[in-house]
Each structure stands twice: as structure tokens, then as C-alpha cells.
Amino acid sequence: MSDNEQTAAEKKLAAKNMRVAIICGLVALAFYVGFIMFYM
């Protein structure tokens, strides 16, 4: 099934999931880089 066969609700949910993943991923990345920068 291609992306354009997803219903509007499914696309909305996928976008919400992706948003959570990006936010959490950025927080983790910020902690990682931040800790190293803090000690430099």
C-alpha cells in the first residue's frame, strides 16, 4: 500500500507519531551534544 492509500485519519496519526519521535530524538541529541559542549 502506498502512502496515498492511507486515510486522512491514518496520515494524521502518522504525522503525530513522527512529531513525537522528532521531539524526543532532538531532546536526546541535545542532551548528548550539550553534555559534551558543557565540558569543553
Added chain:
Amino acid sequence: MSYAAVHDDEHHDHKPTGIGRWLFSTNHKDIGTMYLVFALIMFFIGGAMAMVIRLELFQPGLQYVDPQFFNSMTTVHALVMIFGAVMPAGVGLANWMIPMMVGAPDMAMPRMNNMSFWILPFAFTLLLSTFFMQGGAPAGGWTMYPPLVLQLGDGLPFLIFAVHFLGLSSIMGAINIIATVFNMRAPGMTFMRLPLFVWTWIITAFLLIAAMPVLAGGVTMLLTDRFFGTAFFDAAGGGDPVMFQHVFWFFGHPEVYILVLPSFGIISQIIPTFARKPLFGYASMVYATASIAFLSFFVWAHHMFTVGMPLAGELFFMYATMAIAVPTGVKVFNWTATMWKGSMTFETPMLFSIGVLFMFTLGGFTGLMMGITPVDFQYHDTYFIVAHFHYVLVPGIVFGIVAGVYYWLPKWTGHMYDETLGKWHFWLSTISVNILFFPMHFLGLAGMPRRIPDYNTQFTDWNQIISIGGLAFGLSQLILVWVVIKCIRGGEKATDQVWEGAHGLEFTLPSPPPFHSFTTPPEVTDATAHS
């Protein structure tokens, strides 16, 4: 709903076959199974290393292995058990149960779920391959303190990249759990109706996202110190080796709760089932779990009281450590109150849960003792510490995971396990684990140092008893393997509810559940929710 989940749902009866089912799986149940099998294999690999340690310590003097290899055994045993056995086992249970508990068809990001798992075998191949390298496997302790760890031979970058990959896997798994619980709950499944197991995992997931990057940052700095001329932890270059200890334990103490909270969640599911009463103080359990997680970021230096800290620092970390006993006490009280006047029965999951309640509390109490700064100066780096954290990790956490396996095994396989063998497993494990770890308190108080392959002859008797306990505990775990295999192959048919007192969405599904559960979201009411 993610693309992969939608895709799978449309082929309801189609279950992939062959090796492809496992390699390319996006199904939360299959991935959960792979995590659990992986954890079991690592549990036995780590256990074999523990047996080498106990064999060497059976008598004073150096008998079987050289000290460097002994140190590798203690170091890699810890890394394998923490990152290879306990954490993946917890994630395996989360994968299996969270979608079913919240009424979702699968995890939010099934492909990322697949990647999270398959990173693990690669990471452990990197780690275990160091045994065959010049300089041997890591031997400076699982805490990887510099400057000692920087003296490791060719294995150092492998160790560091293995830790990075393990962190990446954990963070991806955590993101998936957060997205699943936040976005894919069934209608009516409000946060305060979530099963406690789900709550403990949300909190654990946030801990993982906050703590794992700190460890990754610390070991990256070790890597650059060794290979790129930096001096983060090198006093000769203006760095500070003690700073690594601060960085490590800022990760390391939340890590303790990353390991233990899912176990708390499991027994919070099991005790109400077999006491046939709702969990006492649901809301206070949620707030206590969150409080433990929050406080875990403010106590790290109690692991390093002896490095020399200002008095104000020692007092702060001592009192902060004491403070964690309050929410932990709330949880212990609530589990006990749940059992109070309950119509209790003692099937294997309940026995293991009561084992957790008693023996985790014992490990918690010795933790309080060590949190008292002046007292810790005597205990530090002795077998008392080894006794403490093994009581927390083995009867506190491993028993909780085993309780969960027994509790949900009939749901997973559709068959009841052999209750008689389960009870044998519990009693042999409980007796042997106490023979294994309790005398370590005595040795520690008498001054036996940890991580040393030889010891004064006055410690011989207890060490021999401990080694016998260790062998008995290891052999007892073979019963679990047999029970699981036997249960998969057949047995009495399990009902959908499995246990008379069980509640929750997972018990509304057939046993075993269909390959894709809850393709139509269920409606959750107070009657079907745990709380």
C-alpha cells in the same frame, strides 16, 4: 497509525513465514518474542561469566584464570546482564504487552521497533569480540572509569561503539513506547486508566531519553581522549578523571530505575490479580513512580562519596538519597495493602511477585545504609555493595521479569504452564539466590574487597557457600527454559481471561492473541480498565 501497521492489518490472516518473519518483522509480538529470547541467551552468557568468577573465588589464591581475565569477567558480566539481559527483557515485555494493554494494533513505529531490536545483536557482537583482541576484553569495571579504562587495548573503541549502539537502541525503543502510549490509546483509555505496567514504562522511557545520551556523551569524551588528543579526563592536560565519575553516575543512577521500574509495573499487575482486589492507591502509585524517577537525577554522587567532596555536597546527596525511600515506601505499602484481606492464591507469578516485594525491600534497605555518607566509607568497594545491588537486580528485577513471563505466558502461547515446575523454579531460585547473595553482606562487613580474584583465607567458608549458591541458582534457571518450551509445545488450554482475578484489555483478547490485535479500537470504561 503508521504505514507498516496499517499494511499488516489489511492482511489479517497472513502471518509471514520463515526467517523473513523475524528479520523483517514489524509485529510487536514477534519483536517482543525476539527481545525476550535475546535476553534469555544473554542471561545465560552473563551467568556463565558469573560462574567463572565464582569458580575462581571458591578458594583463596589464584586457581583457574589470570587476574586480568577475572577482571574482564566481572566487567563484561555486568555489561551483558544490564544491557543485554535485563533491559531487553523489559523492552520485550513492553513490546508484547503495551499495545494490547492500551488497545492499539501495534507499536507506533513498527519499522523503528525492528531496528531497535536488530541493533542489539550487532552491539553485543562488537562487545564480545573484544575477548579475541589484543589487550583482551574490557577489564576496568562496567563503570569504565578513566584513566584505567583508557589502558585497554584494541577493545576500547569496540566497547565505546557497543555502548553507543546500545544507547541508540534504547532511545529508539523509548521513543516508540512514548508515541504508542501518547497517540494510540483506545477511546476511553485516559492516562489515569492506564495499567501500572504502562505507566512505569512511560516514565522509564523518559528516563532513557534523558539518561542514555549522558552516558553516550561520557564515552564519546573517553574516545576523543584516547584517539583525538583531548584531555577531558586527563589531569596532565587540565582535565579531571573524577568528572567522568560524575557524568557516568548522572546516567548510572537513573539507569537503576530504568531497570527496576518495569519490574515494579509487572508486580503491580500481578498482585491485584492474585489478591483479587484492585491495586491499593493507584494514583499514589503513579505519583510515587514519577517521584522516584525525578529524584533519581539528584542522587548520583552517593556512588562516589569516597572521592572527596565538600561536606555540603555529601550532605545534599545523602539527604536526597534518603528522600527516595519515601515514594519507594509508598509503593511497598500499597502492594502490601493490596494483599491485605485479599482472597489470595499463590500461583507462580504471585510467588515471584512476593519474592520481589520481600527481597527488593531488603536490597533497598541496604541501599539506605550505604546512602549514609560516613557509613559508606566503610562499605565502599566491599562485598557489601555487591550484595546490595545484586539483591536489587536479581530478586528485585529478574524475579519481577520472571513473574511477568509466568503471568503472561498462557496469554502468549494459549497454554497454561506447568504450575508444579513453576513452583519448583520459584523455591529453588529463592533459596539459592539467598545462599548466593546474603553471605556477601557478611564478607563485605568483614572487609572483603570487590573485583579481586584472591582473598584472605578468613573469607573462605562464606565464599564456598556463595559459589555453591551461585551454581544452584544458575541450574535452577534451566527449569524456566523447560517450562517455557513445554508451554509453547502444548498443555492445558488457557482461557481468554487466563487468571480468575485478571482485568485489563489484554485479557479480553483470545489466548493466544491474534497476530494483529485490536484492529478495531475497543471502547474502554472503568469496568474494563485496571484502575
